[in-house]
Amino acid sequence: MTGPLVELQGVSVRRAGRDVLQDVDLAIGAGRSVALVGPSGSGKSTLLELLGGLARPDRGRVVRELPEERIGLVLQGHGLVSLLTAEENAAVPLQAPERPRLARAEVRRRATAALAGVGLDAVADHLVEALSGGQQQRVAVARALVTEPDLLLADEPTAALDAENREHVADLLFALPARGTALVVATHDRALAARADVVLHVESGRLRTG
Numbered sequence: 387m388t389g390p391l392v393e394l395q396g397v398s399v400r401r402a403g404r405d406v407l408q409d410v411d412l413a414i415g416a417g418r419s420v421a422l423v424g425p426s427g428s429g430k431s432t433l434l435e436l437l438g439g440l441a442r443p444d445r446g447r448v449v450r451e452l453p454e455e456r457i458g459l460v461l462q463g464h465g466l467v468s469l470l471t472a473e474e475n476a477a478v479p480l481q482a483p484e485r486p487r488l489a490r491a492e493v494r495r496r497a498t499a500a501l502a503g504v505g506l507d508a509v510a511d512h513l514v515e516a517l518s519g520g521q522q523q524r525v526a527v528a529r530a531l532v533t534e535p536d537l538l539l540a541d542e543p544t545a546a547l548d549a550e551n552r553e554h555v556a557d558l559l560f561a562l563p564a565r566g567t568a569l570v571v572a573t574h575d576r577a578l579a580a581r582a583d584v585v586l587h588v589e590s591g592r593l594r595t596g
Contacts, residue, residue, distance in 0.1 A: 391414050397412075407429045418584070420571070420586060424588035438537075455533070458539070468513070504524040543555060543573070
C-alpha cells in the first residue's frame with residue numbers, strides 16, 4: 387500500500403451548535419507516528435473518532451484504505467467490559483465477526499501475550515472491575531494491540547499511569563512504527579508527544595504544525 391492508510395479531506399464536524407472541527411486535512415501513512423496536542427475540547431478525540439470510523443463528518447471526506455478491523459483503538463474511559471476478566475477483554479477484538487475464526491487456545495494465547503506485553507499477565511484472570519485505573523488503562527492498550535493492527539489510534543493512553551508504566555507503554559507504542567504500524571496519539575503529555583514524527587496542534591477545531 388503506497389498511499390495513506392486513512393485521509394481526511396476538508397473535514398468539518400459540528401456538534402451541539404458548535405464547530406468541533408473545521409476544514410481539516412490530514413493523511414496518515416504506514417509506519418508514521420503523529421501526536422495530536424491541544425487543550426481539552428479542542429477536537430483531538432473527534433479527530434481520532436473520524437480516523438477510526440467511529441464518527442462521520444458533516445462536511446468533507448474520509449478516505450480509508452484499510453478495513454476497520456485493521457485499526458486498534460485505545461479510548462478514553464477504556465471501554466472495557468467490567469464483568470469480563472482482563473484476558474477476556476483483551477481477546478474481544480480477536481472474536482469480532484469480521485475476523486477469521488481462531489481456535490479458543492489461540493485466542494487465549496494471543497490475549498495473554500498482549501497482556502504480558504503491558505506487564506499484566508499476572509492478573510489475566512482478574513475481573514477488570516477489580517483492577518486499578520492504571521491497570522485498566524494497560525488492559526485497554528493490550529486489547530488495541532492484540533490484533534497487530536495496521537493503524538493504532540490512542541486517546542490519552544498514558545494519562546492514568548505512574549511514571550514507570552507510562553514509560554513502558556510509551557516504549558511499546560512508539561516501537562510500532564518501526565514494524566510498519568501507523569500510530570496516532572492524542573495527549574497532554576509533552577514528553578510523549580515529542581517522540582512522534584509529527585506533532586499537530588489542535589486549536590478551535592483547526593490543525594497547525596510546529
